[in-house]
Amino acid sequence: MEKNIQNKYKKWSTIIIILILILLFSLILSSVTGSANISNMQIIKMLLHKLPFVGDRIAVDWKDSSELIFFNIRLPRVILAMLIGSALAVAGATYQAIFKNPMADPYIIGVSTGAAFGANLAILLGLSFSILGLSPISFFAFFGSITVTFFVYNISKIGRKIHVETLLLSGIAIGAFLSAITSFMMYIAGDKLHQMVYWMMGGLWTSSWADVKNIAIFIIGGILVIIFYSRELNLLLMGDETAQNLGVDVNRVKKILLASSSLITAFAVSVSGLIGFVGLVIPHIMRIVVGPDHRILIPTSALFGAIFLVLTDAAARVVLSPTEIPVGILTAFFGGPFFTYLLIKRKKSVSR
Amino acid sequence: MALSIDDLKFGYSEKEILKKIGFTSHHGEMLALLGPNGSGKTTLLKLLSKILCPECGVIKIGDVCIDNIPQKELAKEMAVIPQSFDTTFSFTAHEIVMMGRTPYISRFGSESAMDFEVVERAMKRTDTWQMRDSMFYNLSGGEKQRVIIARALAQEPHILLLDEPTSSLDINHQLEILTTVRSLVKEENMLVIAAFHDLNMAAKYFDKILLLSNGKVHAEGEPADVLTEKNIRDVYGVDVVVKNNPITDSIYVVPLDKAEKISSNSRPKAHVICGGGSGSPLLNRLKKNRFHISVGVLNMLDTDHETASYLNIEDIVLEAPFSPISDSNHIENLKLVKEADFVVLSDFSIGSGNLKNLEAAIYAIKHKIPVMIYEKRKIKDKDFTNGKGSKLYDELIDNGAMTFGSKRELISYVQSCF
Numbered sequence: 001m002e003k004n005i006q007n008k009y010k011k012w013s014t015i016i017i018i019l020i021l022i023l024l025f026s027l028i029l030s031s032v033t034g035s036a037n038i039s040n041m042q043i044i045k046m047l048l049h050k051l052p053f054v055g056d057r058i059a060v061d062w063k064d065s066s067e068l069i070f071f072n073i074r075l076p077r078v079i080l081a082m083l084i085g086s087a088l089a090v091a092g093a094t095y096q097a098i099f100k101n102p103m104a105d106p107y108i109i110g111v112s113t114g115a116a117f118g119a120n121l122a123i124l125l126g127l128s129f130s131i132l133g134l135s136p137i138s139f140f141a142f143f144g145s146i147t148v149t150f151f152v153y154n155i156s157k158i159g160r161k162i163h164v165e166t167l168l169l170s171g172i173a174i175g176a177f178l179s180a181i182t183s184f185m186m187y188i189a190g191d192k193l194h195q196m197v198y199w200m201m202g203g204l205w206t207s208s209w210a211d212v213k214n215i216a217i218f219i220i221g222g223i224l225v226i227i228f229y230s231r232e233l234n235l236l237l238m239g240d241e242t243a244q245n246l247g248v249d250v251n252r253v254k255k256i257l258l259a260s261s262s263l264i265t266a267f268a269v270s271v272s273g274l275i276g277f278v279g280l281v282i283p284h285i286m287r288i289v290v291g292p293d294h295r296i297l298i299p300t301s302a303l304f305g306a307i308f309l310v311l312t313d314a315a316a317r318v319v320l321s322p323t324e325i326p327v328g329i330l331t332a333f334f335g336g337p338f339f340t341y342l343l344i345k346r347k348k349s350v351s352r
Numbered sequence: 353m354a355l356s357i358d359d360l361k362f363g364y365s366e367k368e369i370l371k372k373i374g375f376t377s378h379h380g381e382m383l384a385l386l387g388p389n390g391s392g393k394t395t396l397l398k399l400l401s402k403i404l405c406p407e408c409g410v411i412k413i414g415d416v417c418i419d420n421i422p423q424k425e426l427a428k429e430m431a432v433i434p435q436s437f438d439t440t441f442s443f444t445a446h447e448i449v450m451m452g453r454t455p456y457i458s459r460f461g462s463e464s465a466m467d468f469e470v471v472e473r474a475m476k477r478t479d480t481w482q483m484r485d486s487m488f489y490n491l492s493g494g495e496k497q498r499v500i501i502a503r504a505l506a507q508e509p510h511i512l513l514l515d516e517p518t519s520s521l522d523i524n525h526q527l528e529i530l531t532t533v534r535s536l537v538k539e540e541n542m543l544v545i546a547a548f549h550d551l552n553m554a555a556k557y558f559d560k561i562l563l564l565s566n567g568k569v570h571a572e573g574e575p576a577d578v579l580t581e582k583n584i585r586d587v588y589g590v591d592v593v594v595k596n597n598p599i600t601d602s603i604y605v606v607p608l609d610k611a612e613k614i615s616s617n618s619r620p621k622a623h624v625i626c627g628g629g630s631g632s633p634l635l636n637r638l639k640k641n642r643f644h645i646s647v648g649v650l651n652m653l654d655t656d657h658e659t660a661s662y663l664n665i666e667d668i669v670l671e672a673p674f675s676p677i678s679d680s681n682h683i684e685n686l687k688l689v690k691e692a693d694f695v696v697l698s699d700f701s702i703g704s705g706n707l708k709n710l711e712a713a714i715y716a717i718k719h720k721i722p723v724m725i726y727e728k729r730k731i732k733d734k735d736f737t738n739g740k741g742s743k744l745y746d747e748l749i750d751n752g753a754m755t756f757g758s759k760r761e762l763i764s765y766v767q768s769c770f
Contacts, residue, residue: 004485005463228459235451237441241403242434246507247427247455292441 012296015289019303023082026307030078030314031070038066046070077207079216080271081313081327082306084204085278087219087268089305091261092279093286093297094226097233098257099164106265106279109171109258110148113178115269118144119199120185123192134214134270135206137199142270148174149262160251162258202275202328204313215267222264223302229257230294237292275328277335278305284342353414354378355400355511355543360409362395369395370567373409377560379510382537382544384554386578387564388588393547396564397513400545401432413511427455430511431504436520437496439488445499446484449475452506474505478532494525501532512536514546518553526550530557555579556602563587576603581664593662608639608663619644620770623692623716625709629655631698634726637763638696639663643770646692648685649677649709656698676705682712689716693770696762697753699728702741710744714751722769723753726762 032040042062049058091106099108107113118140127136134142152174156166186196226233232253235243244250265279282305283297290296309327312334316327356376362369370392377383385393398404400411402418411418413429421429431452439448452474453467475481478498483491488499497517504512512533518526534557537544548554554561555575563571563578565587571578584592584605591608622643624631627650636659638645648669650657660668669684671677677685685708689695695716702710717723725748735741749755756762 005468009462231454231457231459234443235454238437238439238451241398241432242437244403244423245401245427245430245432246451246503247424249423292443293447 012290015296016299016303019300019307023303023307023310026310026314027078027082030081030310031074033314034069034074034317038062038070042066043070072209073207076209076212077204077313078310079212080204080207081310083212083216083219084268084272084275085282085305085307085309086223086302087264087305088275088279088309089282089286089301090223090226090298091265091268093283093294093301094233094257094261095279096283097237097294098254099168100237100239101168102284103280105276106261106268107274107276109152109167109262110175110178111145111262111265111269112274113175113182114145114148115141115266116144116182116200116274117148117178118142119273120182120189120196123195123199124185124189126192134210138211138214138270141273142266145266145269146262148178149266153258162251162254198326199273200328201326202273202331203316203324203326204272205324207271211271215271218267219264222260222267223298225260226257227298229253230298233257233294233298234292237294273326273328275309275331277331277339278309281335281339281342282308284339353510353543355545356412357400358410358412360396360399360411361407362392362399362404363407368567370399370406373564373567373569375562375569375572377543377545379543380537380541381560382534382546382558383560383562384558385545385547385562385564386549386551386554387570391564391587392567393564394515397432397515397545397547401430401513402426424455427507427509429509430513431507431509433497433500433504433512433514433517435516436493437500441489443488444485445480445488445491446471446475448488448499449480449484449502449506452503455507470508471502471506474502475499477505477536478502494521494528497521497525497529498532501529505536510542512542512544514544516547516549519549526553533557551579551584551605555604556600579603579605591664593664620694621646621692622766623648623689623695624698625649625695625700625713626656626698627651627654627700627706627709629659630700631656632659633759634696634698634762635659635663635665637759638766639665641763641767643766646688648688648712649681649706651675674705677708682708685709685712686715689713689721690719692716692721694722694724694766696766697723697725699726699734701734701736702731702745703736704740707737707740707744710741710748713748713753714744717748717751717753723748724762724766725749725753725755726759727755727757 032038032043045058046062046067049055049060088106092104095104095106095108096102119137121144122136122140129136131139152167152170153162155170156163186193189196232243232248235246235248236250236253240250283301286297286301286304290300309331312330313327316330317324319325354376358374360370360373373396385396387393395404399406402423413421418426449471450463450467453463453471456467457463472481475484478501480495480498480502483495483499488496491499514533518529521529530553533544536542546558558575560573561575561578562569563583570587571583579594581592581594584590593606593608594603595606597604620643622638623646624635624638626634626647631647632655635645635647635656645663645665646667647656647660647665649671650660650668651671652673657668657670667688669681669688671681689712695713697713700706713723731742731745735745756765
């Protein structure tokens with residue numbers, strides 16, 4: 001039996017190594033893709049040039065603008081896509097376990113409506129300042145989502161206990177209310193409407209190193225916390241009472257997990273707008289591949305979410321080149337049919 | 353070590369569920385919580401496992417109050433087996449049982465060789481080792497329950513709480529699981545507390561019973577002391593007969609009918625004169641039709657006597673076995689006759705010993721108490737007294753006693769009159 005388990009662990013590490021390799025490949029593929037024509041060779045040289053010792057020996061045979069595009073636009077964008085993809089996928093997997101509901105996604109308790117409200121407000125007011133290197137839109141989007149989550153959470157808290165059903169319903173109720181206001185803002189937005197719609201579709205065209213700096217540590221930290229609690233996530237799947245009887249401090253763990261996943265979602269959304277379907281579909285794909293055990297599901301979801309968004313973002317840059325389309329359109333474009341396929345497959349397995 | 357509960361109270365907003373519960377239970381003991389739905393069994397178990405917090409009162413394991421035991425430590429001390437457990441996620445039986453080791457595995461560690469050993473032992477113990485690689489959701493109800501018991505054992509607890517653990521299982525698996533649990537208690541010196549519905553299973557497998565009623569302890573003690581006809585009637589509102597089972601040497605409970613709400617005084621009274629087993633079906637039917645029944649005079653050990661005691665008939669005049677009716681017992685019988693609304697005579701054989709029973713019937717009819725006779729045989733076929741009995745019988749008929757050819761007719765007649 002122990003052999004079986006060792007085989008399982010071996011299989012797990014193989015899957016992780018393969019995913020890491022695919023991620024590296026996607027990162028490279030995505031950073032050489034784009035409307036500005038920069039050759040692969042040039043990029044390799046640019047990267048080597050940045051290294052100590054070796055750098056001096058590389059002759060600069062590229063335009064300054066190429067270097068600028070690569071280092072200040074493409075590279076932060078690819079890294080952001082990676083961070084946001086993994087944040088959304090991990091948050092989705094976590095919510096699905098906490099709510100024991102396969103339809104749960106990172107936006108389920110109002111993060112998205114809060115963020116949209118905040119972002120649209122900033123656009124409407126035409127604010128232009130910068131806090132900690134964050135644009136006012138990012139700043140408002142972040143605080144919008146955090147405020148709504150906090151509000152929804154407190155509505156559904158009774159004593160020490162969190163009622164998951166109430167959490168879901170109050171998320172929907174507050175979401176509907178804020179959507180109404182957001183729609184109204186869009187109605188009166190005039191020529192700013194365009195910017196609002198773009199933001200809500202989700203995209204990464206405004207990426208900068210400041211964004212990476214601001215969110216990287218929180219997203220990586222949040223994902224690590226959730227990975228540390230993956231054994232507890234397995235037990236939460238068994239039901240709150242069973243989890244508690246098996247030694248999990250359910251209320252405390254739920255709080256930590258809800259806080260971590262809301263926070264990473266809020267950080268992701270603040271810089272990218274509302275990118276849909278990554279958080280819903282990626283955990284389902286990984287569940288089919290590696291099974292329901294969160295000790296492997298969470299890390300692989302993080303990796304595959306990153307791969308998926310990095311590649312979709314590359315596609316978003318090239319399909320209508322030289323213009324680009326919001327990546328949120330493409331994730332839903334790929335994610336929608338896939339999810340439908342999953343549902344049909346599940347229907348068949350139920351009626352078998 | 354012991355689990356002790358003192359002055360425990362719990363309620364949801366306005367409704368009090370448990371009022372002042374207190375008891376102590378020791379290791380090596382199986383305690384059954386019995387009581388009707390809503391009596392607080394499940395609530396009590398949830399309080400014991402810290403799923404719910406009591407309004408007041410303390411629960412102690414040994415000397416330590418469970419409030420002061422962290423969840424993880426409590427999981428090493430106490431395991432819970434729910435009524436049923438299922439998951440739609442694809443975990444194998446082995447993975448499910450391994451979850452029982454959670455309290456022993458540190459956050460950054462993984463399962464040790466020791467954990468695997470404990471899981472293997474627990475699964476072999478519950479006869480689930482061969483299904484270790486099967487998906488849990490593909491197992492049958494009984495197998496699932498055994499895997500869950502293995503998971504509880506993997507926690508290496510000293511206390512096992514079970515919430516109606518066998519209610520969804522067939523009789524075969526019920527017995528299997530209770531036998532397993534019982535042997536565990538005795539070998540590992542565990543304490544088992546189980547909410548239960550089946551009184552007979554509880555009587556057979558458990559050492560002690562706590563009978564709950566409306567959130568209070570109604571009775572507590574050994575099965576034979578707690579499961580009395582009176583207690584069961586008080587708590588469940590049903591009439592039962594409690595007998596000793598000579599095969600298993602435990603008591604068993606036979607339910608009769610739902611107890612009548614109206615007091616026995618207001619029910620019409622039937623006095624039945626019978627013997628030799630001839631009265632048993634009549635007694636049973638009268639009882640079913642909610643008549644208050646008295647019987648006399650019967651010889652001890654008579655089949656009709658046995659039936660009467662099965663049916664909980666208390667007003668009964670008894671004579672020593674095989675003896676003729678004494679004068680004093682005859683007078684006792686006349687007292688019962690006088691109190692009755694009507695008298696029923698079964699188709700008993702008449703010998704010199706029970707002639708007085710016919711006299712009692714004549715006494716009844718002379719006091720304007722109607723007498724109904726179930727007449728399967730003619731009097732000449734059942735009179736063994738050289739005519740003395742026939743003479744009394746004729747006198748009875750002449751004074752207006754009615755005869756019926758079938759029991760059904762007789763019963764429907766008395767039903768329509770009283």
